[in-house]
Amino acid sequence: MTIVLTPLELGLAVALVVLSASLSLFLSLGFHRNLLWAAVRMIVQLLLVGVLLRFVFQQNSAWLTILIFLAMVTAAAYEVGARQPHRLRGRWQFLISGVSVSFSTMVVSAFALLTVLGSRDWLEPAHALPIAGIILGTAMNSASIALNALLSNINNERVPIEAQLALGATRLAALSPLMKRAIRAGIIPVMNQMVGAGIITMPGIMSGQILAGQDPLEAAKYQIFLMLLLAASGTASVIAAVYLTALRFTDKRHRLRFDRIV
Amino acid sequence: MSKTSIDRQPHLSGSVEVLTARFPASDKVEAIEFELQGGTCTVLTGPSGIGKTTLLRQIADLDMHGGEVFLGSVSQAQIPAPAWRRNVMYLASETGWWAPQVRDHFAVTDEVLAMMQKFGMKPEKLDMLPGQLSSGERQRMALIRALSYSPKFLLLDEPTSALDHESVLKVEEVLTETKRAGCGMLIVSHDAAQVERLADAHIVMRARS
Structure with missing residues (x-):
């Protein structure tokens, strides 16, 4: 019903x-x-x-599907940097966010559409856009949380980071603990979602399908599949966003570049 | 933050004993040019806010600059930054700590323990959290940490600012021994008596008129 x-x-x-x-x-x-x-x-x-x-x-046009997808990625790339207390100056925030969320969304969506969902026409909008939308949302949230953690921590821990650089550490060695913390922070919502699924919360897709008349077990299987996709896309977008931001926040001479954030 | 391993090697090959720095005049400060010889101590003084800390950071390549710095005949830009900083090591007045215990920040060798003894610090301090040390203890421990890397040049930004007179003299004694071992030093100090005790050469930074 x-x-x-x-x-x-x-x-x-x-x-x-x-x-x-x-x-x-x-x-x-x-x-x-x-x-x-x-x-x-x-x-x-x-x-x-x-x-x-x-x-x-x-x-039912492939080009229209791609156009809509690009518009969604553009909006997501903007939203990752919006409302952040610290963000990269100029177009870098947008570029890095865009690359991170689009890369993870494209790879995971293509995997889902081409393999498990077995879509013959993988750019068919009724399949591609909902899947890409769900995955993009998670990639965006994860990247946003991770970048907030990374830039705030670097700002707060400038002295210990520079102490390591002064002793001859490379930029990635000095930033590595902060990057790991930021990546973990970005992945926490996805992990909470998985751990709480079915016990604490009834996931949205499953609820929606049950309300739309789908058999609960089939709805659960669909939700499991989507959750696993979200975990993969969240992880990929967080790692990409954190590494690219850490590289942009430093330079080839392994210096912190506070002039590159606002 | 967890423990970060910092490669103690390689140092630059050969015995580089001269550091040359040339910085053009800026809106605020006159042009500055000097040579630091290995085994000597140069003290840098000047009014607050003129840029002494910035100059040290630029020599260590922690800040961008428009000057020229050479180790021997090799320019700063030709040497990878981590290798440069292991040889031209900067120690900030505000010490930084990133690992749980003090001992996690460097290799504890007999040399380190001997230096701690000279500073009147017990080995148990190594097992403490950095935050449990007093600011003076942190300052001395950070100096020991820097010395444990055996840099060719040390850039010290007010290394005794948090210490009592007795501790200041002990630190100066260790610095003098380090200097005799061949390390060149550039020290920012506001203490005229310390300048008198330590300086083989004295640079005064002046505001541009």
């Missing part, structure tokens, strides 16, 4: 967000504006994407 939501039913859910914003206002928590803005943005974005995807699915 497929549940079709009416505008009125969606409106009831909006009432919950309005209630949360009212609580923020009443308790002077100060997040009501941001919450309402985020909710409005989310509603508009998802409705637009629903309309857009309906159009794209009807066209």
Whole structure:
């Protein structure tokens, strides 16, 4: 049985967000504006994407699929650097984020579409875009968390890092413990998601499929497959983002380049 | 941060005994040019904020600069930075520690233990966390750590700023022995008496008029 939501039913859910914003206002928590803005943005974005995807699915064009994918990667690359207290100066943040998330998403999506899902037409938008979207989201979150950890830690631990460089350590040797910590921080959400799946949380894809009438065991198998893809893409994007950022934050003379971050 | 291994080798081959530095004038400071001989101590003084620390960091290649620095006839840019810094070693006034215990930061040799004894520090200090040492102990331990790498030149930024008079004299004694062993030193100091005791040569940085 497929549940079709009416505008009125969606409106009831909006009432919950309005209630949360009212609580923020009443308790002077100060997040009501941001919450309402985020909710409005989310509603508009998802409705637009629903309309857009309906159009794209009807066209069934490989070029259109690639174009949509590139737009998603561009947005993700921007979002990795947005809201970071420290980020690389100029276009470097965008470039490194873009390379990291697109690389991991492309490799893992292609693997999924070409092998396990056995899609004959792997650029068929109804398969490629949802898979790429889920994988890209995880790659983006993981890279964002890892880069925040890396740049904040380098900023806080400048003295010990430079003490090692002064003693003749290479840049990667001096930054290695911080890079490892940042990579672990970036992967934690994916690992938590896997550990808690089915016990603490009912994963979104599985829930969605069950609500859409899918057999729970089949939905679980699909979710397992996706979780494993997310673990792989999160790991790849985090490692790429951290290594590329560490290299950009230093130079060939193994110096820290604080002039390259804002 | 966990333990990071720092390669103690290789040093540059041959006995390089002269470090030459030439820095052009900037908006703030006059041009500066000097030679450091191995086995001598040069003290660098000047008003606060004029750039003494920056100069030391530039000689160690930790900061970018527009000057020229040579070890013998080999320029800084021709030598890989880690090898350069093992030979021209900078010790900051604020000491940095990255591993759990003090002993994790360098190889504890008989030489290290002997230096600790000269500084009046017990070997048990090696098993402590760096944060458990006093600032003066950290300063002396960081000096021992730098000396344990046997650099050809040492760039010391106020190496005794956190020490009492007695400890200052002990450190100066070790520095004098190190100098006699052939190490060249450039020391930033604000202590006129220390300049008198240590300096074979004295460089004064002056603001550009």
